[in-house]
Each structure stands twice: as C-alpha cells, then as structure tokens.
Amino acid sequence: MNIDRVTVRPRRYCREAIRIFALALVWGSAFLFSVAPTAGSERVALLLRLNGAVSPASADYLIRGIQLANERKVALVVLQMDTPGGLDTSMRDIVRAILASSVPVASYVAPSGARAASAGTYILYASHIAAMAPGTNLGAATPIALGGSGQDNGQNGDSKERQSPNAAEAKAVNDAAAYLRGLAELRNRNADWAEKAVRDAASLSSTAAEREKVIDFVALSVDELMAKANGRTVRAGGVDIRLDTTGLAVQSIEPDWRTRLLSVIADPNVALMLMVIGIYGLIFEFLTPGAVIPGTVGGICLLLGLYALALLPVSYAGVGLIVLAVALFVVEAHAPTFGILGLSGAVALVLGATILFDTDVPDLEVSRQVLVGIGVSALAFSLIVVRLAFGARRRAVATGAEQMIGISGKVSSWTGTTGYIVTHGERWSAASAEPLTDGDDVTVIARDGLTLEVTRDPHKNRGPQESKEKRR
Numbered sequence: 001m002n003i004d005r006v007t008v009r010p011r012r013y014c015r016e017a018i019r020i021f022a023l024a025l026v027w028g029s030a031f032l033f034s035v036a037p038t039a040g041s042e043r044v045a046l047l048l049r050l051n052g053a054v055s056p057a058s059a060d061y062l063i064r065g066i067q068l069a070n071e072r073k074v075a076l077v078v079l080q081m082d083t084p085g086g087l088d089t090s091m092r093d094i095v096r097a098i099l100a101s102s103v104p105v106a107s108y109v110a111p112s113g114a115r116a117a118s119a120g121t122y123i124l125y126a127s128h129i130a131a132m133a134p135g136t137n138l139g140a141a142t143p144i145a146l147g148g149s150g151q152d153n154g155q156n157g158d159s160k161e162r163q164s165p166n167a168a169e170a171k172a173v174n175d176a177a178a179y180l181r182g183l184a185e186l187r188n189r190n191a192d193w194a195e196k197a198v199r200d201a202a203s204l205s206s207t208a209a210e211r212e213k214v215i216d217f218v219a220l221s222v223d224e225l226m227a228k229a230n231g232r233t234v235r236a237g238g239v240d241i242r243l244d245t246t247g248l249a250v251q252s253i254e255p256d257w258r259t260r261l262l263s264v265i266a267d268p269n270v271a272l273m274l275m276v277i278g279i280y281g282l283i284f285e286f287l288t289p290g291a292v293i294p295g296t297v298g299g300i301c302l303l304l305g306l307y308a309l310a311l312l313p314v315s316y317a318g319v320g321l322i323v324l325a326v327a328l329f330v331v332e333a334h335a336p337t338f339g340i341l342g343l344s345g346a347v348a349l350v351l352g353a354t355i356l357f358d359t360d361v362p363d364l365e366v367s368r369q370v371l372v373g374i375g376v377s378a379l380a381f382s383l384i385v386v387r388l389a390f391g392a393r394r395r396a397v398a399t400g401a402e403q404m405i406g407i408s409g410k411v412s413s414w415t416g417t418t419g420y421i422v423t424h425g426e427r428w429s430a431a432s433a434e435p436l437t438d439g440d441d442v443t444v445i446a447r448d449g450l451t452l453e454v455t456r457d458p459h460k461n462r463g464p465q466e467s468k469e470k471r472r
Contacts, residue, residue: 045076054086056311057263085118102237104128125183128234130215132206139203271308278302321352342382
C-alpha cells in the first residue's frame, strides 16, 4: 500500500504574523535598553542603623545589608548613623562596600544630637547621598590613635607652635587626608574642608555642613530625606541613576544573631575576659587532669578570645606581657615560690590587659572595672597556690622513698643486728643498732637503698616487768 507524505505548510498570513511579532520584540528591546536606568526593581528602601563605634561587628552588619540590597535590587539604602568613630580597617571595609554598590546609599546622621565623627565622616563622604538631621555634627577625622592632645604644656611660654609630628604620624595623616579628599572629589563635595577635617580635626554642624557643601541637604526625618533625594542623579555601579523615591516603603534591617554574637565577642572587655577564663581553665585542667569541665570551658573561651583578638587591633607588647603572665602562673603552680612568681604574673597580666588594644576609641577601650576584676582574680589564684603549697609542706610524704620513714613493721626473722621485717605487705631487709627478736614491732627511721634501718617500737613492745606493773 502506498502512503502519500503530505507536508502541511503554514499559510501566508501566519508567516507575516511571525515576522511582525519578531520585529515588535526587537523594537521593544531596543526601546527598553535605550531608556536611562532607574534605581531598583523593588520599590523598597532598606534602612540600616549604625549606633556606636565602627567595629568589625557593625562593619559585618552593614556590608551584608548592602549586599542584600544589591541582591534584591531595591531602590535605595538608607544608612542612619550616630558614631564617635572606630577602627580604620572596619571603616574602610564599609566604604569599599558603598563604593562597589550598584544600589545608591544615602547616609543620614540622625537623630538630633547624633554625630558622624572620625570614621563616620569618611562613611558620610563615600555615600551617594549625604544628609544630616538638625542639631547633629560631623568631622574630627584625624586618626586619634596617633596620640597627643596638641595642647601646649606651658613650658614654651605663649608660643603657639606645635611640635612637628614624627614620620609615622605624618604618613598616617597624609594617607587619611588623601583618602578623604579622594572620596570628596568622587562625590563632588567640599574637598578642601575634607582635608581640613583630617589635618586640623575640624568639625561642622548640620547647617554649616550644608552651607559648605559637605553634605547634600538637611532632613528632619527619613521620609523628608527620600523626598529631597527624589529626582537627584547619582552614579552607582558605573552608571548614572536618577532616584525615584516617591512612595518607597521603608524596611528596617535589624542585626541577626551572628551580628549580635560578633558584637559581644568583639567587645574588648568581653574578649579579655574570655582570654583570662580560658587561661585559668586550661591551667586548672593541667593541674587536675580528668576534671574535663575546666579544660572544655577554658578551651572554648580561649578560642573565642583569640578570634576576637584577630578582629581587633592589638599591641604586641600587651600580648607579650599576657604570655609572660601565663608562663609565670604555670611555673608557680608546678614549683611554688610562695607567691613571688604568682604576684609577678598578676602584675604582668594587668599591665598586658591595659595596653593590649591599640586604639583610643572610647567604645573600644578596656574598662577599669574589668582591669580590677582581672587583677583580683590573678591575686586570688596566687593566694590559692601559696595556700596549697604550705598545706603540702605540712602533710606527710605519701609517695617515693621518703614515705617509708616513720612507718611501722613487724620482725619476721632476725639474727644479731640484721634480719627481715614485713611492712606494707612487703618483706624488707632491715638492720638495727639493738638486738631484736621475731615478732617485735619496729619503726623505720632511715633507708639505705633496699635496706631499712629500724628501731623497736616502744609503744607496742613492752617487757615482762612492764606487763606485770600494768596488770597491778
């Protein structure tokens, strides 16, 4: 049977419809890509908050918040801050995240009475939009860890000349000034005042900052900030973006458990206490093997403390003093010196804790209460070791050759001045300056190798006359 193959061809109008649809798709794509980009595909503004010092924990929170904004492609990130400054490394991490963001970031110093001092000034300059609430201030961007108050000590009369900084200080100041000036030029803000804020620690109020073109505007609230930012063109992610903030919903991003844990651990006071607990825990574990709990808790605390030290700027001199203190405590515990090494270790521990963190940021300094607590705990440890040492000296020897002195035994066989005795369930060779008989009770008074020197026990061996008198 022959089967005819029939090919069904589309009609002419179907082909024309396909052509028209393809042309429309091409024209529509060209039109969409020719339109200037607008900020975000999600009509939301993420609100991040920076309260307190700029630290590794706050940097982690802000960086992950900015990354979340880029993943969701929101319209705007509002960074509300009130900070006295903080660590240079954490500040630079935040600045890098802002500069790399394809979502515009609006930094907002609020509420009234807040400040963006030191590191906060750099973050404000790096942001695409800079705003401040009334009654706030910014500036004082000089690296404060350089030390020196700049005040005359009175020995040079009325001279107003300040001492020239050393090479290291000059390098740090020049680097910070160039960094802030570069951010100012990037955002078309007042670069001269930016350098002045670093070199002369200059500060400005919100109204003065707006007048000097350090910030974009003053806003009473986040809503007013978005209203004033609407229609502005900023450059983010390498493209110019025209902000459309009308009707944006504000979504606040709160710190999660990781950020809260990191903020607790990265606190210098907590980090120092974790270190001390870890050191004491391991020392007690080595002194009493098998206790388990001191070693386990000490190991966990020590690892957490070391992790915190990796995040914070530490002084090698402080670390060296703490290591010396640990060594002195260990030596005191194994070879008691009646508190001399223990007290020296306590002093070294307190001094090391005082200079451990190399920063002058108020929120990142070790409090006096913690230092006092560490000193008291070190002193208590030394006193405990001294008491145990004195107690050990008063106790009878329980092991070794010396523990044989003073124990009692019974003569098993004896000839003249030598023979054998049984003591502690063992048969020993013995010698005595006086003749003994089998069955006599004796006391060990000395040991010479495997031979014991004994004497008759006067309390257990009584002669016949003594026995008769006792019976009377």
